[in-house]
Amino acid sequence: xxxxxxxxxxxxxxxxxxxxxxxxxxxxxxxxxxxxxxxxxxxxxxxxxxxxxxxxxxxxxxxxxxxxxxxxxxxxxxxxxxxxxxxxxxxxxxxxxxxxxxxxxxxxxxxxxxxxxxxxxxxxxxxxxxxxxxxxxxxxxxxxxxxxxxxxxxxxxxxxxxxxxxxxxxxxxxxxxxxxxxxxxxxxxxxxxxxxxxxxxxxxxxxxxxxxxxxxxxxxxxxxxxxxxxxxxxxxxxxxxxxxxxxxxxxxxxxxxxxxxxxxxxxxxxxxxxxxxxxxxxxxxxxxxxxxxxxxxxxxxxxxxxxxxxxxxxxxxxxxxxxxxxxxxxxxxxxxxxxxxxxxxxxxxxxxxxxxxxxxxxxxxxxxxxxxxxxxxxxxxxxxxxxxxxxxxxxxxxxxxxxxxxxxxxxxxxxxxxxxxxxxxxxxxxxxxxxxxxxxxxxxxxxxxxxxxxxxxxxxxxxxxxxx
Amino acid sequence: xxxxxxxxxxxxxxxxxxxxxxxxxxxxxxxxxxxxxxxxxxxxxxxxxxxxxxxxxxxxxxxxxxxxxxxxxxxxxxxxxxxxxxxxxxxxxxxxxxxxxxxxxxxxxxxxxxxxxxxxxxxxxxxxxxxxxxxxxxxxxxxxxxxxxxxxxxxxxxxxxxxxxxxxxxxxxxxxxxxxxxxxxxxxxxxxxxxxxxxxxxxxxxxxxxxxxxxxxxxxxxxxxxxxxxxxxxxxxxxxxxxxxxxxxxxxxxxxxxxxxxxxxxxxxxxxxxxxxxxxxxxxxxxxxxxxxxxxxxxxxxxxxxxxxxxxxxxxxxxxxxxxxxxxxxxxxxxxxxxxxxxxxxxxxxxxxxxxxxxxxxxxxxxxxxxxxxxxxxxxxxxxxxxxxxxxxxxxxxxxxxxxxxxxxxxxxxxxxx
Numbered sequence: 001x002x003x004x005x006x007x008x009x010x011x012x013x014x015x016x017x018x019x020x021x022x023x024x025x026x027x028x029x030x031x032x033x034x035x036x037x038x039x040x041x042x043x044x045x046x047x048x049x050x051x052x053x054x055x056x057x058x059x060x061x062x063x064x065x066x067x068x069x070x071x072x073x074x075x076x077x078x079x080x081x082x083x084x085x086x087x088x089x090x091x092x093x094x095x096x097x098x099x100x101x102x103x104x105x106x107x108x109x110x111x112x113x114x115x116x117x118x119x120x121x122x123x124x125x126x127x128x129x130x131x132x133x134x135x136x137x138x139x140x141x142x143x144x145x146x147x148x149x150x151x152x153x154x155x156x157x158x159x160x161x162x163x164x165x166x167x168x169x170x171x172x173x174x175x176x177x178x179x180x181x182x183x184x185x186x187x188x189x190x191x192x193x194x195x196x197x198x199x200x201x202x203x204x205x206x207x208x209x210x211x212x213x214x215x216x217x218x219x220x221x222x223x224x225x226x227x228x229x230x231x232x233x234x235x236x237x238x239x240x241x242x243x244x245x246x247x248x249x250x251x252x253x254x255x256x257x258x259x260x261x262x263x264x265x266x267x268x269x270x271x272x273x274x275x276x277x278x279x280x281x282x283x284x285x286x287x288x289x290x291x292x293x294x295x296x297x298x299x300x301x302x303x304x305x306x307x308x309x310x311x312x313x314x315x316x317x318x319x320x321x322x323x324x325x326x327x328x329x330x331x332x333x334x335x336x337x338x339x340x341x342x343x344x345x346x347x348x349x350x351x352x353x354x355x356x357x358x359x360x361x362x363x364x365x366x367x368x369x370x371x372x373x374x375x376x377x378x379x380x381x382x383x384x385x386x387x388x389x390x391x392x393x394x395x396x397x398x399x400x401x402x403x404x405x406x407x408x409x410x411x412x413x414x415x416x417x418x419x420x421x422x423x424x425x426x427x428x429x430x431x432x433x434x435x436x437x438x439x440x441x442x443x444x445x446x447x448x449x450x451x452x453x454x455x456x457x458x459x460x461x462x463x464x465x466x467x468x
Numbered sequence: 469x470x471x472x473x474x475x476x477x478x479x480x481x482x483x484x485x486x487x488x489x490x491x492x493x494x495x496x497x498x499x500x501x502x503x504x505x506x507x508x509x510x511x512x513x514x515x516x517x518x519x520x521x522x523x524x525x526x527x528x529x530x531x532x533x534x535x536x537x538x539x540x541x542x543x544x545x546x547x548x549x550x551x552x553x554x555x556x557x558x559x560x561x562x563x564x565x566x567x568x569x570x571x572x573x574x575x576x577x578x579x580x581x582x583x584x585x586x587x588x589x590x591x592x593x594x595x596x597x598x599x600x601x602x603x604x605x606x607x608x609x610x611x612x613x614x615x616x617x618x619x620x621x622x623x624x625x626x627x628x629x630x631x632x633x634x635x636x637x638x639x640x641x642x643x644x645x646x647x648x649x650x651x652x653x654x655x656x657x658x659x660x661x662x663x664x665x666x667x668x669x670x671x672x673x674x675x676x677x678x679x680x681x682x683x684x685x686x687x688x689x690x691x692x693x694x695x696x697x698x699x700x701x702x703x704x705x706x707x708x709x710x711x712x713x714x715x716x717x718x719x720x721x722x723x724x725x726x727x728x729x730x731x732x733x734x735x736x737x738x739x740x741x742x743x744x745x746x747x748x749x750x751x752x753x754x755x756x757x758x759x760x761x762x763x764x765x766x767x768x769x770x771x772x773x774x775x776x777x778x779x780x781x782x783x784x785x786x787x788x789x790x791x792x793x794x795x796x797x798x799x800x801x802x803x804x805x806x807x808x809x810x811x812x813x814x815x816x817x818x819x820x821x822x823x824x825x826x827x828x829x830x831x832x833x834x835x836x837x838x839x840x841x842x843x844x845x846x847x848x849x850x851x852x853x854x855x856x857x858x859x860x861x862x863x864x865x866x867x868x869x870x871x872x873x874x875x876x877x878x879x880x881x882x883x884x885x886x
Contacts, residue, residue: 153676157683207690214668214684217675226611230671233664234687237657241694248701251798252708258796259712262763307712310719310763337718344711346704 017118021181025122028174032125035132036101056094056219061106063087063215063228067235069111083235085167085205088131089212090228092163093156094219096145097135104131126174134167147219157213164209168202204238211235260303263310270306270454272439273390278302280386280427281379283434287426294350301351302383305358306456308338317455320398331455332367335359354379358387359455361418381420385411385427388419391456394439398460404436414458472638473579476631480582483589487555497548504678506561508532508685513565516577517692519654520702521745523632524580527662527692528685529565533558533584534624534666535681537592538617540605541674547599554592559585579635587628591620607674617670621663629655643742650745661691706752713756721762725839731755733830733872734823740868741822751823754805758827761789761806782810813862825862829853829869832861846873 017025064087091100104127108120139145143159211231218227260274281302285295309317312334316327323331339356357371357380364372392407402410408428415424454460496502512529519525537554539547549557562581570576595616598604604613629651637647665688672680713727734755738748762785777785790807793799801823808824809831811817820828836849850870857863
């Protein structure tokens with residue numbers, strides 16, 4: 001199950017919610033309370049099996065709390081994943097819709113840190129509603145509520161499977177609505193839903209839903225409450241593995257960023273360039289609707305696009321006057337050098353192509369291959385836009401930073417000759433949504449004070465001394 | 469395949485021949501159930517999983533085989549398969565499941581199959597006779613059956629770890645005790661999930677019949693997916709650091725292949741000194757990135773050989789490198805190793821971490837020898853390091869380096885370290 005994990009970044013609390021988000025939370029909570037009110041109206045308290053149901057409810061609620069209170073924080077740090085859906089789905093079989101809802105609503109008591117009351121109320125309502133709907137679907141499809149006995153077991157598998165899907169879909173749907181209404185915390189940060197590995201989470205949730213069926217089946221086999229305890233074991237292993245994966249992924253991203261920064265120390269003015277190009281490329285990729293795997297790949301490609309610059313002698317990179325043809329050739333070779341370095345990484349081929357061709361131009365006048373139009377790989381066309389934009393909006397020793405408006409105007413001016421027009425449009429659209437962090441002006445000029453031409457900067461093309 | 473693996477496969481092969489012969493002679497008990505479990509085991513073998521360190525695992529296949537070994541009832545009927553039939557069915561399933569790998573040109577993983585098979589055989593041989601005991605097979609005594617199953621599966625898992633550690637220690641020339649701990653650490657989480665799934669299937673089969681196999685393997689499938697992604701990102705991580713370590717070479721700061729050679733040498737030396745896998749991974753990261761601080765130098769050191777650089781430059785390179793790595797905030801141990809890499813063994817700053825001592829020696833060795841394969845040059849370099857063991861290089865590290873360099877040409881099975 002996936003939950004919002006509090007609006008922790010920058011200490012934002014419920015006060016930061018927009019009116020629309022407040023309304024959304026309110027509607028979800030009121031709907032949940034209205035359904036739960038039926039609980040009081042039913043006569044299941046006077047039922048013969050009331051004591052037994054009460055015990056079942058207590059054990060399942062405890063199971064839910066244990067799993068829900070120790071979630072795995074996902075890459076984006078905005079949402080958390082826990083295998084608690086198995087407890088609610090076991091309740092669907094053993095207790096019916098209202099019992100399942102009661103189990104889900106115990107999320108209100110979760111001992112998770114950093115989750116405020118609004119968030120708890122929303123999570124509890126979200127779980128409760130998804131469990132209730134799953135329970136209703138289960139009954140509507142002919143599933144029997146109660147201990148599954150041998151004769152009825154085959155009959156409940158089908159309804160249970162559909163109920164599990166309904167449960168996951170409603171959970172994700174409600175959470176998605178929430179994420180859409182809460183604005184990104186920092187400008188330029190990708191929207192929250194994008195960082196999640198939705199397909200993986202979806203499949204794992206369905207997988208853990210079957211654990212709910214297992215709890216129900218083992219309950220029937222006489223293991224009773226001990227079934228729930230047994231089921232905890234694979235759950236925690238899965239949780240552990242997901243946590244390890246997420247931690248490794250974060251460590252990986254941080255390490256790449258640090259190494260790229262090391263590469264940038266060679267040039268005082270390009271500090272932070274790789275990271276901003278990575279962000280810009282990802283913004284464009286999301287805007288044109290690439291799937292999340294490709295967005296991740298282009299983020300890394302953007303981050304690594306200039307590592308080949310190390311192969312260019314410092315004297316050439318920092319030369320202030322016109323370049324000789326040999327020196328210009330050395331600069332033109334840097335995408336190939338970059339490719340040489342990153343080729344060993346088991347990346348998507350697309351990312352490699354993006355690094356190699358990020359200085360091609362739509363009109364075919366770029367380097368290193370002189371590809372034109374659609375011959376240029378899509379990744380390279382995306383990186384080219386973000387790369388040039390960041391170069392223009394950064395300070396250079398020979399000129400100050402341009403404003404975002406000026407840079408956008410320049411992008412438009414060269415759209416169709418240097419840049420892919422569709423991607424320029426996408427970038428401008430993404431800019432208006434997420435904004436852009438312009439780098440701070442360097443506090444001091446480099447010691448030697450050379451005027452460095454930036455090869456990425458389209459406003460001041462490199463000058464080459466013709467035929468010597 | 470080296471001698472240890474060969475022996476293991478031969479032992480498992482003989483076990484399988486005996487099991488198949490016996491099963492063929494007396495006929496297969498409850499063939500439908502046998503077929504279902506066999507199919508599950510084959511399916512699990514197809515979905516084999518690569519764990520960190522070049523290990524193979526087939527959690528679903530193992531769970532199916534273990535469940536077949538400990539199942540008491542399938543539906544209302546008691547399960548009657550004898551231990552040898554369990555072995556025969558598991559072997560058949562694993563071999564069938566290995567065929568697609570063979571067809572795709574991947575390694576057959578025979579040693580892994582053999583290790584899994586022996587573990588399953590161990591559990592089956594212990595549990596099948598017990599299963600005829602009316603006290604254990606009585607559903608009223610489920611807690612007793614549960615306790616026996618748990619104990620046996622834990623023992624079976626330990627047997628598998630023991631076998632794998634023996635093979636690995638032999639192939640990598642690691643110490644057996646260290647190899648065993650590494651194996652246990654890597655295999656524990658999946659092992660627990662596999663055992664729990666096997667027990668769950670064994671109990672659920674009584675209520676649900678064979679449907680239990682299909683339905684309840686799903687959670688393990690999810691666990692396996694998470695593990696696959698984890699192993700994948702770990703591999704990419706290492707590849708990326710290896711690749712990016714080369715920026716110093718492309719930039720002309722150091723000789724071609726220096727970072728990778730030092731990384732490889734450091735790992736082999738560290739293993740010789742009995743370092744565990746997590747420590748070796750840190751060491752390899754540090755060794756790969758030990759020259760990253762050179763990027764901050766405006767002019768490359770001639771030839772890039774830090775062994776010839778002035779102590780002040782060495783210190784600057786180490787500290788700049790450590791601050792680059794520290795920037796990431798995720799590899800504090802690695803940053804520390806890089807920071808201390810220039811410290812003399814007996815210097816004013818105290819004793820550097822063992823990783824730093826290894827990198828210092830390996831770096832000096834590679835600076836002096838380079839990519840040359842001449843034994844004479846290696847001997848001369850070692851001689852020079854030995855002369856400096858009073859203050860500069862840790863004598864234990866230099867001796868390990870000498871042992872390792874002596875067998876460098878007779879490749880000591882280059883399995884991935886981590």
